[in-house]
Amino acid sequence: MKTYRICVIGGHCGVRMIVVAEHLQELLRNAGYICEVTHQSLWDHPTPPYAANLVLELLPAFTEAEAGCPVINIKPLLRDLDHPQIIDQVLKHVQASFSLVSTQSTR
Amino acid sequence: MLSTLDEDFGNPSSMHWAGRRAGILITQARAEVAAGIGSRPEEIYFTSGATEADNLALFGVLRQYRPGDAHLIISAIEHHAILHAAAQLVREGYDVTILPVDSDGHVDPQSVRQAIRSETVLISVMLVNNETGAIQPVEEIGAIAAEHGILMHTDAVQAISNLDVNVHNLNVHLLSLSGHKVYGPKGIGALYIGKGVRIMPVAYGGSQEKGLRPGTENIPGIVGLGAAFRFAQNHKAEERKRQAQLRDHLIMGLRARIPQVVINGPSEKVAPHVVSASFLGSDGEMMLIRLNAEGIAVSMGSACTSKSIEPSHVLTAMGLPREQIEGTLRISLGYPTTESELDRFLEVIPAVVQRTLS
Numbered sequence: 001m002k003t004y005r006i007c008v009i010g011g012h013c014g015v016r017m018i019v020v021a022e023h024l025q026e027l028l029r030n031a032g033y034i035c036e037v038t039h040q041s042l043w044d045h046p047t048p049p050y051a052a053n054l055v056l057e058l059l060p061a062f063t064e065a066e067a068g069c070p071v072i073n074i075k076p077l078l079r080d081l082d083h084p085q086i087i088d089q090v091l092k093h094v095q096a097s098f099s100l101v102s103t104q105s106t107r
Numbered sequence: 108m109l110s111t112l113d114e115d116f117g118n119p120s121s122m123h124w125a126g127r128r129a130g131i132l133i134t135q136a137r138a139e140v141a142a143g144i145g146s147r148p149e150e151i152y153f154t155s156g157a158t159e160a161d162n163l164a165l166f167g168v169l170r171q172y173r174p175g176d177a178h179l180i181i182s183a184i185e186h187h188a189i190l191h192a193a194a195q196l197v198r199e200g201y202d203v204t205i206l207p208v209d210s211d212g213h214v215d216p217q218s219v220r221q222a223i224r225s226e227t228v229l230i231s232v233m234l235v236n237n238e239t240g241a242i243q244p245v246e247e248i249g250a251i252a253a254e255h256g257i258l259m260h261t262d263a264v265q266a267i268s269n270l271d272v273n274v275h276n277l278n279v280h281l282l283s284l285s286g287h288k289v290y291g292p293k294g295i296g297a298l299y300i301g302k303g304v305r306i307m308p309v310a311y312g313g314s315q316e317k318g319l320r321p322g323t324e325n326i327p328g329i330v331g332l333g334a335a336f337r338f339a340q341n342h343k344a345e346e347r348k349r350q351a352q353l354r355d356h357l358i359m360g361l362r363a364r365i366p367q368v369v370i371n372g373p374s375e376k377v378a379p380h381v382v383s384a385s386f387l388g389s390d391g392e393m394m395l396i397r398l399n400a401e402g403i404a405v406s407m408g409s410a411c412t413s414k415s416i417e418p419s420h421v422l423t424a425m426g427l428p429r430e431q432i433e434g435t436l437r438i439s440l441g442y443p444t445t446e447s448e449l450d451r452f453l454e455v456i457p458a459v460v461q462r463t464l465s
Binding site: 012046 | 393
């Protein structure tokens with residue numbers, strides 16, 4: 001079974017980026033989705049994340065063509081970790097794409 | 108300055124020849140700094156920077172009184188060295204009034220007059236704001252303070268490199284300075300304390316700086332500060348004019364290329380070396396990252412904390428909406444800045460703004 005990889009992209013607000021990533025990981029786990037949620041600071045790595053299935057951006061960094069996967073702007077989570085529309089958008093996207101990715105067999 | 112790390116390594120507190128040589132270097136630097144602000148050399152007290160100078164001014168004056176017996180007036184756009192020191196004084200039981208500013212970022216002297224109470228002992232208003240370049244009416248506020256027998260302090264860090272600063276014309280009793288804002292070394296600054304002004308130290312342990320700033324002197328820093336002041340005295344008039352032209356060139360270029368740009372702060376009574384520009388709809392930090400990748404160094408108008416994005420307290424005090432602040436860049440000019448560097452920035456910025464719309 002393949003791991004569903006989500007990458008949270010942030011900037012100088014490193015602590016906040018980690019908090020957001022951990023919060024989303026827990027939220028998705030509670031919803032029944034075991035995902036690998038990583039984070040990447042653009043100050044350290046300005047290039048698109050490697051092998052992500054979904055990129056969640058706290059800053060408007062990459063287009064979907066650059067990221068090679070869907071990109072969602074989650075900037076409102078900087079102020080509100082449980083921002084309803086953003087959480088809903090992320091959950092719906094994971095719901096729709098999780099099984100497609102996680103049921104693919106790996107060698 | 109380099110010689111103080113080698114042949115002039117003496118400690119000025121020592122009585123031998125090496126110590127005396129170091130002492131002479133301090134005396135020379137003190138005279139150079141004093142000449143830069145129109146004071147007497149003996150009114151200059153070296154510190155580790157402007158933050159320490161600001162702290163020394165506020166705590167040194169207020170703590171001579173019992174909490175409840177002394178009142179401080181500051182403005183909402185002061186540097187955190189003042190704001191945080193004032194917050195500590197509040198915790199210690201002192202009263203502090205924080206004055207608002209207008210939409211240009213200027214303090215109204217009449218608001219100072221209205222805030223004065225019988226127990227007001229100190230007013231502190233910065234000379235030039237570090238984010239907008241707004242020049243504050245310190246001379247007028249100082250005159251009001253003098254009418255009431257109140258001490259007047261100004262943080263003049265942002266003024267020294269370009270403006271003519273004279274403590275007597277400004278009507279101030281205390282004035283803070285920093286080395287690196289005038290192209291001197293980091294980790295050195297000074298507090299001007301006018302003759303007859305009584306303040307108490309915030310640290311104890313030696314008789315250096317007449318006991319007001321004990322501890323072995325930072326000789327390389329002090330010598331560097333003196334040299335920087337001498338350099339600034341010789342160049343500031345010419346630089347003021349040149350940087351004002353560069354600032355106009357930058358603002359005109361931004362307006363011509365980016366219709367949604369808003370220049371924050373005043374168009375008059377403004378120092379030439381700062382431009383605060385809001386790119387409506389763009390993300391400040393993403394602009395910073397993309398400009399950084401192009402080799403261009405600017406700052407932004409908000410900062411991330413572990414809990415949220417904190418918008419600039421200066422722009423907030425001016426009444427700017429949060430969305431505007433989040434798309435704000437602070438572009439600083441200096442003696443080394445050239446027109447071709449600004450042209451390169453102007454060439455790059457439209458694509459950066461477009462690419463960072465959030």
